[in-house]
Amino acid sequence: MRVSALVERTGVPLATVKYYLREGLLQPGIPTGATQARYTEDHVHRLQVIKALTSAAGLPLHKVKVVLHLIDDPGSDLYSALGQAVASLPPYRAGAAAEHPRARTLLERIGQLYDPGYAATAQLEHALEAAEEAGVGMSDERFEVYARHIRAIAEYDLQRMGASDLSPIEYAVLGTALSEPVLLAMRRLAHQDIAAKRLGNPAD
Amino acid sequence: MRVSALVERTGVPLATVKYYLREGLLQPGIPTGATQARYTEDHVHRLQVIKALTSAAGLPLHKVKVVLHLIDDPGSDLYSALGQAVASLPPYRAGAAAEHPRARTLLERIGQLYDPGYAATAQLEHALEAAEEAGVGMSDERFEVYARHIRAIAEYDLQRMGASDLSPIEYAVLGTALSEPVLLAMRRLAHQDIAAKRLGNPAD
Numbered sequence: 001m002r003v004s005a006l007v008e009r010t011g012v013p014l015a016t017v018k019y020y021l022r023e024g025l026l027q028p029g030i031p032t033g034a035t036q037a038r039y040t041e042d043h044v045h046r047l048q049v050i051k052a053l054t055s056a057a058g059l060p061l062h063k064v065k066v067v068l069h070l071i072d073d074p075g076s077d078l079y080s081a082l083g084q085a086v087a088s089l090p091p092y093r094a095g096a097a098a099e100h101p102r103a104r105t106l107l108e109r110i111g112q113l114y115d116p117g118y119a120a121t122a123q124l125e126h127a128l129e130a131a132e133e134a135g136v137g138m139s140d141e142r143f144e145v146y147a148r149h150i151r152a153i154a155e156y157d158l159q160r161m162g163a164s165d166l167s168p169i170e171y172a173v174l175g176t177a178l179s180e181p182v183l184l185a186m187r188r189l190a191h192q193d194i195a196a197k198r199l200g201n202p203a204d
Numbered sequence: 205m206r207v208s209a210l211v212e213r214t215g216v217p218l219a220t221v222k223y224y225l226r227e228g229l230l231q232p233g234i235p236t237g238a239t240q241a242r243y244t245e246d247h248v249h250r251l252q253v254i255k256a257l258t259s260a261a262g263l264p265l266h267k268v269k270v271v272l273h274l275i276d277d278p279g280s281d282l283y284s285a286l287g288q289a290v291a292s293l294p295p296y297r298a299g300a301a302a303e304h305p306r307a308r309t310l311l312e313r314i315g316q317l318y319d320p321g322y323a324a325t326a327q328l329e330h331a332l333e334a335a336e337e338a339g340v341g342m343s344d345e346r347f348e349v350y351a352r353h354i355r356a357i358a359e360y361d362l363q364r365m366g367a368s369d370l371s372p373i374e375y376a377v378l379g380t381a382l383s384e385p386v387l388l389a390m391r392r393l394a395h396q397d398i399a400a401k402r403l404g405n406p407a408d
Contacts (some may be wrong), residue, residue, distance in 0.1 A: 045339075052338030079403040086392060091385070113397045120396065124389035131382040134256030135249075135370060138386060145360045146383075146390060149353035154394035156349045158402065166339060176395070178335040179350075180388050181295070182342060185328035186350060187387070188290060188380060190358035192324065193317045198362065199283040 003029070006039045010047040017047070023061075025050060025068055049170060057177035063088045071169045078168060085169045087119035089177050093126060100125035102132070109140060110147045153183070207233070210243045214251040221251070227265075229254060229272055253374060261381035267292045275373045282372060289373045291323035293381050297330060304329035306336070313344060314351045357387070 007014050020026040026046055029037030046068075053059045053067060066088045074081035100116055103125040107114045115121055131137055138146075157175060164171045211218050224230040230250055233241030250272075257263045257271060270292045278285035304320055307329040311318045319325055335341055342350075361379060368375045 048337070048339060052334070056334040056338055079399055082399055082403075083396060086395070107393065112393065113400055115396070118393070118396060120389050120392035124386065124393060127382070127385035127389055130256070130260040131386060133252070134260055134378050134382050135252060136368075136375070136378045136382050138383075142360065142364070146357055146387060147394075149356050150387060150390045151394045151398075152353050153350055154391055154398055156346065157395065158398050160346070164340075171340070172395070174338050174340045176392060178331070178338050178340050179342075180391075181331035182328065182335060183350060183354060183387070183391070184384050185324050185331055186354045187358055187384075188324035189311065189316065189322070189328060190351075190355045191290070191361065191376070191380070192287060192319070192322060194355075194358055194362050195283055195286055196317055199286075 001039050003037070003039060006043055006047065009044050010051065012047050012051055020047070020050060023065075025061075025065065049174070052174055052178065057174070058090055059088065067169070067173055071167055074167075074169050081169060082172050083118065085173045086176055089173065091123060093119070093122045098122075102128040102138075106138065106140075106143045106147075110144060112147070205243050207241065207243060210247055210251065213248050214255065216251050216255055224251070224254060227269075229265075229269065253378070256378055256382065261378070262294055263292065271373070271377055275371055278371075278373055285373060286376050287322065289377045290380055293377065295327060297323070297326045302326075306332040306342075310342065310344075310347045310351075314348060316351070 001009070003014065003017060006012075007017060012020075017026065021028060026043060029039045029043065032038050049071070050064060050068070053064045054061070059067070067085050070081050070085045098116065100114075100121050103121050104114050104116075106128070107121075107124075128138055157179075161168055161171050161175075164175075166174065205213070207218065207221060210216075211221060216224075221230065225232060230247060233243045233247065236242050253275070254268060254272070257268045258265070263271070271289050274285050274289045302320065304318075304325050307325050308318050308320075310332070311325075311328075332342055361383075365372055365375050368379075370378065
């Protein structure tokens with residue numbers, strides 16, 4: 001297809017497509033003349049991934065580059081590549097790896113790997129601290145209930161990784177970023193549904 | 205306590221405390237002289253709630269006012285007050301209530317209340333649409349697995365509402381906003397833990 005069709009198919013503006021080509025985020029088309037090139041379904045897919053990372057997941061361009069590089073070349077250690085790719089997603093916590101005492105206590109309690117250098121560990125520590133300061137700190141019981149159900153969701157996610165058309169890195173990054181807002185909206189709606197049944201919904 | 209102690213206890217700067225007093229977000233202290241007043245534990249608590257809403261939950265001040273008003277006067281319909289309070293939390297979706305076909309189909313499938321006017325319904329629709337566009341759309345099976353476990357978490361949340369020192373509105377708003385980042389970090393860590401066990405962690 002020509003570049004105009006690529007723009008049409010993906011909704012990414014021409015100037016942006018040209019910018020991605022210059023920056024090497026999008027592989028060049030197959031030249032069909034001095035100023036023209038032909039593009040394939042691979043280009044469509046790549047643009048959709050970039051679009052999802054920038055607009056839906058909110059990644060800055062330098063983080064998009066990290067993720068695309070890992071998609072193109074995950075290397076021989078898939079575990080480490082997956083970790084690096086997911087660590088490229090927001091929220092970003094500045095600062096070097098430190099100790100995360102709240103996260104450590106709770107993770108060790110449920111028998112889960114504690115790695116202070118992993119981005120999500122700092123994210124958990126920060127979230128636990130903010131909740132504690134607001135007076136809605138995480139009790140051991142609450143953490144255990146949450147952990148059991150979150151783990152079941154995570155098990156399902158990894159089970160389905162092989163069944164996806166996406167590469168493992170694409171699946172992990174897009175699946176993490178794009179299902180997080182779904183899960184949060186679902187929890188708020190479940191609260192509403194349960195409250196309606198317990199407190200009585202005047203609309204009924 | 206004097207206003208200086210209030211500042212010390214809460215970490216909220218004096219200028220901000222004065223601003224909240226002027227705006228009526230913080231109830232006045234008990235006058236002890238022409239220019240002095242005494243403050244109580246209720247003032248400390250109120251400032252902690254405001255701080256959590258603004259900094260941890262990221263609410264703009266006009267939304268904080270809505271929540272505080274509902275805390276002070278939830279009225280006789282607690283279900284409706286809880287819904288309004290949680291709807292004051294980000295993310296904010298502009299636009300009037302419309303139909304939300306993806307959310308409707310999935311919610312009806314799991315036998316859950318579908319209310320197009322509820323903020324979280326628009327939030328779910330938007331999240332489902334973004335996931336679909338990114339090629340990680342929600343299958344019926346995935347939605348059912350997520351819904352089962354998210355509901356169990358939500359059931360626990362509501363069960364514990366009565367045991368909290370907070371008022372129902374405070375518990376709902378702070379509990380929703382502050383445990384969301386905890387849940388997301390937990391899922392990323394569960395992914396890592398499961399992947400380490402399946403793919404082999406070279407650190408072991």
